[in-house]
Amino acid sequence: MSSESTSSINDSSSRPLNVAIIGGGIGGLSLLIGLLHNANLNVIKPHIYEAAAKFSEIGAGVGFGPNAIESMRVVSPEFQQRFFAMATDADPEVVNGVEVPVWNEMRMGMDGKSEKCPLKAGDVITKVCFSAWKKNVHRAHFLDEMVSMLPGGTGEGFVTFGKRCTDIQDGEGGKGVVIKFADGMEAEADAVIGCDGVKSRVRPILLRKIGDEEGINPRFSGKYAYRGLIPIDEAVATIGDVAKRSHMWYGYDGHFVCFPFDGKWESQDWVLPATVEEALEDFVDWPDNIRKMVQSLQKPDKWMLFEHPPAKSYCDEAGKICLLGDCAHASTPHHGAGAGMAIEDSAVLSRLLGALEQPDPRALAAAFRSYDTARRVRTQKLVTTSRDAALLYEFQTPGILDDIEKVRKNVQERLRWIWDLDVEQHCMEAVNRLKEEVKLL
Ligand SMILES: Cc1cc2nc3c(=O)[nH]c(=O)nc-3n(C[C@H](O)[C@H](O)[C@H](O)COP(=O)(O)OP(=O)(O)OC[C@H]3O[C@@H](n4cnc5c(N)ncnc54)[C@H](O)[C@@H]3O)c2cc1C
Incomplete structure (x- = not known):
């Protein structure tokens, strides 16, 4: 059920808005968990389309800072409790x-x-x-815990596997979208949220639509x-x-x-x-x-x-496509914060969609815009500071190089802005902005 409420939106329809989540990594799964916890399913009906045959993670450990762990609580308190149960204790x-x-x-x-x-x-x-x-977990273990929180312990009814998105087109009469998949299947939805990682298919479709060719390709x-x-x-x-x-x-x-x-x-x-x-x-x-x-x-x-150049927006004006996690802001891993940022994204977006009282596409578009305003500057800052961190650790920063005093000063402070986020306040500001916009619809 909704944990925040917006002012009433008059243009209601009898069915919930279908929101297709493309990709079921840490980003897509945390969003689905967040929507199941924060949103009213009579207003927002989420569904993951995942390219792989099952949920899986590549790699070993993943570490989360206080910002990410607090975001887990906003996504769902159970998510945070499960994380504490599986994570290593801070020494x-x-x-x-x-x-x-x-x-x-x-x-x-x-x-x-x-x-x-x-x-x-x-x-x-x-x-x-x-x-x-700051705590670490095994990636596959972490993903397994997330999956076990889904309805039925598997997400049946909320997830379709083996669906690689290839294209997203406007629906009939310009309403909603039609999602095309590599196996020839098509699905209709009111909106798509791209959670398909650094090699995203959704990102180029959105950025071409908003005239941002330069932001499309990840760079080495x-x-x-x-x-x-x-x-x-x-x-x-x-x-x-x-x-x-x-x-x-x-x-x-x-x-x-x-x-x-x-x-x-x-x-x-x-x-x-x-x-x-x-x-x-x-x-x-x-x-x-x-x-x-x-x-x-x-x-x-x-x-x-690889990392992404800054995208001009994480959504389109019509509220049909939105980006979350690595597909919006893939960064190098030198701050160990990319997955944490994806969970922050999910906390904010699920609170925003949870604030919608009626299934109105205009309010959905306003929620995406508020999410973009909340998230773009912060997440793109990570891309830049993460790249800079590698230079610092390897004594390659112009003007600093191996000057130990300067390296020391820089290192001590550089993670603070990531860790010290007041997640609750951050979400509240986004929801308040949405409420203001909805009043004008
Ligand atoms: C070496 C390294 C170490 C890292 N360490 C940390 C760390 O300690 N802490 C931290 O917070 N972050 C860390 N990160 C960053 C973190 O791994 C990523 O930010 C995070 O995994 C991104 O999650 P995501 O769900 O956005 O994308 P992904 O994990 O890439 O998931 C994308 C999903 O979409 C699916 N998909 C792809 N294309 C399609 C399509 N066309 N249609 C349908 N589905 C599709 C994929 O199969 C996949 O399941 C590290 C990264 C690297 C490279």
Whole structure:
């Protein structure tokens, strides 16, 4: 049921507005859970169309800051409770500050030869204080918990698998939309919410419609990452007890991130092939303990890191298409906050759609516009600051480079704006803006 209410909207129709969610990753699933909790199903009827044959996540762990965890509560209190039950507890040492050492003392010079750097391996740059709320989980485990919260524990009736969206066209007489799928099937809806990730099909359709060709294609950030799991005992044997805490090494032209989580998940479905040998070639100058960590990676995967240029809008004026999660604002992972931002998106959008009292397409369009206003600046800031963070960790920031004092100052403050969001206030502002607009309809 609706947890917020708008002023009355006169243009009511007898059936709920059908909202098609394209993609069932963390973004699409958190939106569906949010709508089932916050919205009136007589007003909004959500349905996920997922390309894959089942819900699945690629990759190992995922970490969430206080902003994301609070957003889970807004999406649904049960979501947050389940997260707390499965996430690793914050280690007091992590809360008080983890030392960030330098990992190397050589860098590639302009002539392509290695050269000695001013910093020494082992020099401690700073202490990063993680919030007591910063918690990690296994991706597949996290997704499983989300799915088990859906009706019937599977989402039957609210999810169709094997449906890859290929096109979205206006419906008959310009009303609603017709969604086309790769298997030839078509579905009608009043609106589509794209949650189909960085390689989105919905994003180009929306951005072409609003004349934003430049925002369409993701761009390579110039960085890539290896990811993989290491059994905790092996990691502790290699680098000591620090392996039990979230921590990083900074270094010339590369950085290393390590965080623990409950790794009891057995399925291998999420693993993409890459080789340890390939990773070791990139880590050739690194100290022995880090190379041993790389050697211990179980089936590592390699991610080329892409990000989106800023989109001019996350929705169209008519309220037929809206974007959420990575398809709206894919960022590099250097702040570990992309999935958290998708959950924030879902918190705001589900509260907005939950505020609609009547199934009026004009009010739906106003809700999308309010969502765009609330979310675009904040999420696009993440894209920029995340890209900048990699430069900082690798001593490549113009004007800062390896000046430890400047790096330290920058690191201590740069996550605050992400973590310190007052989620409730953020949602309330969006709903109030919607109420004002609805009054004018
Ligand atoms: C190396 C790395 C580490 C990261 N670590 C963190 C972290 O610690 N914390 C954090 O918050 N974030 C992290 N992120 C970011 C996070 O993974 C993403 O922001 C998040 O997964 C995005 O979720 P999404 O649902 O928007 O997109 P996706 O997870 O990409 O889901 C998209 C879904 O849409 C489906 N789909 C795609 N195309 C279609 C179509 N045409 N029709 C129908 N369905 C379709 C896909 O099958 C998929 O299920 C990391 C990212 C990377 C690369």
